[in-house]
Amino acid sequence: xxxxxxxxxxxxxxxxxxxxxxxxxxxxxxxxxxxxxxxxxxxxxxxxxxxxxxxxxxxxxxxxxxxxxxxxxxxxxxxxxxxxxxxxxxxxxxxxxxxxxxxxxxxxxxxxxxxxxxxxxxxxxxxxxxx
Numbered sequence: 001x002x003x004x005x006x007x008x009x010x011x012x013x014x015x016x017x018x019x020x021x022x023x024x025x026x027x028x029x030x031x032x033x034x035x036x037x038x039x040x041x042x043x044x045x046x047x048x049x050x051x052x053x054x055x056x057x058x059x060x061x062x063x064x065x066x067x068x069x070x071x072x073x074x075x076x077x078x079x080x081x082x083x084x085x086x087x088x089x090x091x092x093x094x095x096x097x098x099x100x101x102x103x104x105x106x107x108x109x110x111x112x113x114x115x116x117x118x119x120x121x122x123x124x125x126x127x128x129x130x131x
Contacts, residue, residue: 003074010067017060023053 035041113124
């Protein structure tokens with residue numbers, strides 16, 4: 001990916017980060033009662049928007065840091081990687097040292113067509129292959 005694409009992603013991460021900061025600052029002192037009223041489960045908890053703000057902070061920061069790392073990799077690592085890969089242009093691809101034998105074949109006694117050894121019927125004429 002190009003550096004500009006990474007920077008655009010970074011700006012989106014900053015927007016999410018700022019939304020998280022806004023929600024956390026706006027709702028940090030607001031508490032809500034949760035749980036069934038009059039029971040032992042009733043308690044005071046953070047406002048749901050505050051919790052969303054914390055999640056947005058973490059996600060936005062993650063996106064921003066990832067985009068910075070990606071931009072640095074695109075700017076500084078990719079040119080060296082491309083230069084290193086150019087050394088291999090025009091070379092033959094590696095071949096497997098292990099050459100497997102072709103699968104065993106049997107021939108149809110009716111038409112002479114070549115079939116796999118586990119075939120019950122001929123692929124060409126469709127007649128049953130003798131065992």
